[in-house]
Amino acid sequence: MVQKRTLGVDSPCRREGRTIQPNLRGFSSQGANKPFKKVIDVSSDDPHRTGMAPISFVRQVLAVCLYPELLEENTLPLDVRQRAKRLLGVCSGGSVGSYSTATSGLPLVKKSIADFIMKRDNGVSSHPENIIISDGSQKTLSLVLHLMASGTGVTQTGVLTPVPCPHTLPMLTDMSGVKLVPYQLKEEAGWTVELEELQQALATARGDCEPRAIYISNPGNPTGHVQDRKTMERVIRFAAAEGLVLLAEEVNQDSVYGQGKYFISYKKVLFEMGKKYAEKVELISLHSISSGPMGECGLRGGYMEVLNIDPAVCKYLRNIQLTSSPAVISQLALEVMVNPPTPGDLSYKTYARVTFIAERNCCSPHEFQMLGLQADVFYCQKLLEEEGVCLGAGCENGQDDQNHHIR
Incomplete structure (x- = not known):
């Protein structure tokens, strides 16, 4: 059976990351010795937390739906305003502030x-x-x-x-x-x-x-x-x-x-x-x-x-x-x-995707054995403390064998 003691949304590395981040903002002097200026959390399945920017078309359409006066704002792409107008038309009273009358979806x-x-x-x-x-x-x-x-x-x-x-x-x-x-x-x-x-x-x-x-x-x-x-x-x-x-x-x-x-x-x-x-x-x-x-x-x-x-x-x-x-x-x-923009639409180019790959050398097995930690947990903690990158240890996902993983 999966070891539940290591499973959960709040891992030790995430808790430590939340401790480090305020220090970096100047709330204490402990952050002064860190070689990085912010913690990048790539362990939480939250792309925007890692710094990925929202897609402009998505946010523009939602902005117009929340503030319909923007329908007259000519600086916004026409396809944005057209989509927002169409979506507002299916909302009760033409407003996102109304209840959704269909319980399983509009x-x-x-x-x-x-x-x-x-x-x-x-x-x-x-x-x-x-x-x-x-x-x-x-x-x-x-x-x-x-x-x-x-x-x-x-x-x-x-x-x-x-x-x-x-x-x-x-x-x-x-x-x-x-x-x-x-x-x-x-x-x-x-x-x-x-x-x-x-x-x-x-x-x-x-x-x-x-x-x-x-x-x-x-x-x-x-x-x-x-x-x-x-x-x-x-x-x-x-x-x-x-x-x-x-x-x-x-x-x-x-x-x-x-x-x-x-x-x-x-x-x-x-x-x-x-x-x-x-x-x-x-x-x-x-x-x-x-x-x-x-x-x-x-x-x-x-x-x-x-x-x-x-x-x-x-x-x-x-x-x-x-x-x-x-x-x-x-x-x-x-x-x-x-139903995203398609080639030829004014906002199609905002659907660009960016990926990145990070590499790092591994640590000595003797170090984590001395501390009584699992190897993947130790690796994630060291990466957080030294580089400001918060990863998830494989043991949090139920992995329990001779190999060790990060996500």
């Missing part, structure tokens, strides 16, 4: 998401009624897990979960009353999902809980592995044979840069495998504005597409947000993400 936004999915998957059909918008992928996943949770002991719902996994996932399963069933990713093969590992995890879990779903992160979080079609077909056949709901987190689908690598959605592969699978396997796919080129973590917007799920369950998922419908601003940001 119809225009859901239609844009469905169109985006169809374009992404080369024409595979997508319907707005299968789209449910929520306040971010974590909130979406939490809703699903709460709905699946049932039983205690050997009847408790179990979810097969990769190791390493997103560092928030064990907490989500705990809070939802769902048992985490770990399966090990194959590091020597590039963090691939192996059928034998899935079968072994399932066999081990039975008698301890009742596995009802398998969680897949593609591209992998935190590994970055991009699954190929053959792997995805094996996973789909496994889910079909074992009667498992396939929970596919695909929030990093726009962040594939490896040579010869490209993203394929689980839905596309499922439909290309024929009716035997396309009409049987229960699939819930997740996407979000928090990751990828947008990186708008603070706006908390995400959606799920549900396929082959019982209509009563779908209705419940839509209605579960009756008392707290998704925020309007995050829905409008979602619409911009799935």
